[in-house]
Amino acid sequence: MQKTNSGMQKTHLELTQVGISFPTEKGPFVALQNVNLHIKKGEFVSLIGHSGCGKSTVLNIVAGLHQATTGGVILNHKEVTEPGPERAVVFQNHSLLPWLTVYQNVELAVKQQSDGKKTKAEIRDWVEHNLELVHMSHALDKRPNEISGGMKQRVGIARALAMQPEVLLMDEPFGALDALTRAHLQDSLMEIQAQLNTTVMMITHDVDEAVLLSDRIVMMTNGPAATIGEILTIDLLRPRHRLQLADDPTYNHYRHQVLSFLYEKQRKVEDLGSKRAEKQHHKTQASA
């Protein structure tokens, strides 16, 4: 067993003063501002926050799919300006090409990334190796619509891993799955990450998932002008087992801290309720 923070080197992914605003008719709308985050090699960071707080925007900026209006992202001393395979993305709804088989979907990524440097046999080996990693070797010739949601997400992860990314970006990768499949995939992900020591940045809505998987949890405030509220370091030993942790006081303490941030400091649900009450109040006033 090793301590979480051991084996990590200096900062390798750096977000500095990242902000984004969109032009609207009423002037620019600031969605995100002052996001500062330093992530070390091999670190697993989760982004958690209420819907619409700009978590996905942060991830998309790191992926290069969105351009930050202010500040910027630096990966290995190079500024991120466009998408690239060194920042592989696992999308929420798998995004496999439905006309390609499981094998071909991963092969596309491998071929694209190897740029003609790998031989046919090497490509085949690498595709099969990555599909084995996510336990999908049995379905190489199936099309995405012939396999379950969990399996599709596994293939999505295999495709991302096959690009040998520096950073794995995951946008609510298990959000659309049932609880049992989700738990299964979380365990797989931990196993793979321990094996490859890939840096991971994951968006989640699930507090348990965040605490179980992460080295650090980045909690975001509500938008507009969302930013990082708190960062919680999860100092739990790896490998982690969900059953053992269920009764672990430290684990529950972390869980409690995330929950209290989400439901006390950034009350979104009750806000909606009070807003509705306010509206109701206005209505009754207007009618009176």
Place this chain on the structure above:
Amino acid sequence: MNILKHPALSQWQSQFSSTLFWRKQLKQSLLTLSGLLVFVLCWQLASSQIQTSLGQFPGPTQAAAQWSQLVDEYQAEQQREDAFHRRQLERHAAMLAEDPATEFTSLPYRARPTFFSQILTSLHTVLTGFVLASLIAIPLGMLIGLSNNLYQVFNPLIQLFKPISPLAWLPLVTLIVSSVDLSSAWGSRSFVVSVCTVMLCSLWPTLLNTAVGVSQVPNDLLNVSKVLRLSWWRHLRIIVLPSAVPMIFTGLRLSLGIAWMVLIAAEMLAQNPGLGKFVWDEFQNGSSDSLSRICVAVLVIGLLGFALDRLMLMLQRKVNWDKTAVSR
């Protein structure tokens, strides 16, 4: 691999051996037959009530009689052609026997167009026009669908040209084609006129559907393409084209249907050889058999249109990746 153990085959076998499958097939064919029966009965009843200037409107029996008459005429024409070639060969042999150095040219047989040769002409024309239209519409549609600006440029033009009737195009096409000197490689003038008219009318559904299909590629897949850094060409071939295939085929099937309808109208009006001309000639002919012959032609036109659509459907099933898509 043992072919008898192939999963597709065993599935096929179990499908055929099950009584449920056969019951379903039986029910389906009975329903189809009953529909046809109702139609034939209605036709028979209605025809006996209608008196035209050419006598009583033909019922199914008269039409069937004319069908065999048309088959006979075709066979007779074939025999005549065979006889012509035989005579010509005999003549040549005789000339050669007299003087081995004789040079002669073989005369082509000027066949009188029969019903069946008209069908072939029509099919040839419609397929040529349709293929040419598709060759223009699919690449152009992809370009328009890829760029929002191009879409804005072309959309008004497409909307303007789409509803134009083939009959409106025909005089223009005829005049333009006759003003252009065509080499014999293009085929006869009337053929070119028909092909151009078919092309102009059947271009639009494929063009529009391709453009829409291309512009509706899911955002997630576009993001995948960006993350993988696919080149423009690979992006087009691997992401855009396959996801537009279902829409392209919808367009192609609409286009083929339109092409077939337009062709018959064009042949009628422009006196281009084909089924349309056959109908028009019979109408002008006005013999007692004409109405029955027109009935036969109308049914054949319908059947061929149906067959063309089925052909397209088969092609769609073969090419389309989405095997779960219900296509009928």
